[in-house]
Amino acid sequence: MFDKGKVIAGIVIFFVILLIPFWYNAVTGKAGYAPELKPGTDAKECVEKTSFMKEKHTELLTKWKEAVVRNGEREYRASNGKTYVMSLTGTCMGCHTNKEQFCDRCHNYTNVKPYCWDCHNVPKVVKK
Amino acid sequence: MYLLYSLILIVIIILVGYIGAGILGWYTLFSIIAPYFALGVFIVGFIYRIVLWARSPVPFHIPTVCGQQHSLPWIRSDTTESPHTAWGVVSRMALEVLLFRSLFRNDRAEFRQPQRLLYGGNRWLWLGAMVFHWSLLVILLRHLRFFVEPVPGCITFLQYIDGFFQWPLPSFYVTDILIVAALLYLFCRRLFNPQVRHISLLSDYFALLLIGGIAVTGILMRHFYKVDLMEVKRFFLGILSFNPVVPEGIGTIFYIHLFLVSVLLAYFPFSKLMHLGGVFLSPTRNLMNNSRMVRHVNPWDYPVKVHTYEEYEDEFRAAMKEVGLPVEKNE
Structure with missing residues (x-):
């Protein structure tokens, strides 16, 4: 092999950079880490099914926002037939009272910075 | 014909991902075995190819330069385009790797009536290549948010800049649009430019379509067929700490995206995509133009x-x- 030193150094540098995800988590001590969620409620059912809420709560909230702000509609008819008031801080956070233990845990984990709180106030956590 | 074959190949890969993970539910195969295997092939194949290249002697002193060679002190030499020092080579390589200097020099020669040969610059290929590669880099870096914990601030910043338009919700990424546009341009160039079409092979179309497929499934996953990101990240942190857990309840689109990436990784070392490593090993770029100062000895001379x-x-x-x-x- 010619220029052995340079070639090996190049390969090593390339793979150290490429494999950042493998060693980074070990260095920070968060290998295999997953946050624990506290829904803050014992209710069995959210506005929609849990799987739907996990994947599409963003869509739902956007729909709510547009319905309320643009059309002045405040009633949401869920697929289970029940009717809810479209309100982030009222309905959602009525059950999920603790933003830090619910909203933020996932959002921080997947590095999502929702701009809900640019306008909305975070309701105070009621100590039970 | 080549185009048709590569299209069929891509469709088969997507269908395999769809049927295997989506319908038959072979999650272990598609989420754990395939990615590990692909990464293994990538690492071994990559090193093998590089070592193979590094073992080939360079018998002649062949930098292709376009600048005045360093000779007498009163003749001004071009230290970047025709470097005679190691730092000159570094700057020349940096210009090549980061800004695609040689593509910027791409010229076009064509016959126009009546029988005139015209030369002109053709920077479109350079622009397409730049947009594609830089978008790809930003997209790869953005993906770190699924792979590392905690996510460093620079990645968050990149994500913020990339999603600057904050529309719709979740915001589209500028690089997503750019990479698809650049891929479309590079693809159409192969399709509609007769000369380029003539020299295009299966692997040329296949690489473009494969990366295009990855980009499109990624965009679909972000904006249309949403998946549970929490579960996605938990899965990746597991697989990255060699403690893989079969993910639960992630949409099929995720498996198709992951399978396409696995195919890309495994295919990479055997394809022209190896220019990622090859660009550093091209003797026409990485040699100093010092043939008047140092004698270049053929390494296989006996x-x-x-x-x-x-x-x-x-x-x-x-x-x-x-x-x-x-x-x-x-x-």
């Missing part, structure tokens, strides 16, 4: 047995004199 005229004459002098041939040395 000591050649030479028989000089003097030795020849010494050997046959008597016989030469006998038949009356002129000799240089009379004893």
Whole structure:
């Protein structure tokens, strides 16, 4: 092999950079880490099914926002037939009272910075 | 024809991902075995290809430069385009790797009526390549948010800049649009430019379509067929700490995306995509243009047995004199 030193150094540098995800988590001590969620409620059912809420709560909230702000509609008819008031801080956070233990845990984990709180106030956590 | 074959190949790969993970539910195969295997093939294949290249001797001193070579002190030399120092080579390589200097020099020659050969710059390929590669880099870096915990601030910043338009919700990423546009341009160039089409092979179309497929499934996953990101990240952190857990309840689109990436990784070392490593090993770029200062010795030269005229004459002098041939040395 010619220029052995340079070639090996190049390969090593390339793979150290490429494999950042493998060693980074070990260095920070968060290998295999997953946050624990506290829904803050014992209710069995959210506005929609849990799987739907996990994947599409963003869509739902956007729909709510547009319905309320643009059309002045405040009633949401869920697929289970029940009717809810479209309100982030009222309905959602009525059950999920603790933003830090619910909203933020996932959002921080997947590095999502929702701009809900640019306008909305975070309701105070009621100590039970 | 090549185009058709590569299209069929891509469709087959997507269908395999769809049927295997989506319908048959072989999650272990598609989420754990395939990615590990692909990464293994990538690492071994990549090193193998690089070592293979590094083992080939460079018999000639062949930098292709376009600048004045360093010679006499009063002739101004071009230290970047025609480098004679190691730092010159580094700057030349940096210009090539980061800004695609040689593509920027791409010229076009064409016949126009009446029988005139016209030369002109053609920077579109350079632009397409730049947009594609830089978008790809930003997209790869953005993906770190699924792979590392905690996510460093610079990645968050990149994500913020990339999603600057904050529309719709979740915001589209500028690089997503750019990479698809650049891929479309590079693809159409192969399709509609007769010369380029003539030299395009299966692997040319396949690489473009494969990366295009990854980009499109990624965009679909972000904006249309949403998946549970929480579960996605938990899965990746598991697989990255060699403690893989079969993910639960992630949409099929995720498996198709992951399978396409796995195919890309496994295919990478055997394809022209190896220019990622190859660009650093091209002797026309990484050699110094110092042929007037240093003698370039062919590394496979062996000591050649030479028989000089003097030795020849010494050997046959008597016989030469006998038949009356002129000799240089009379004893």
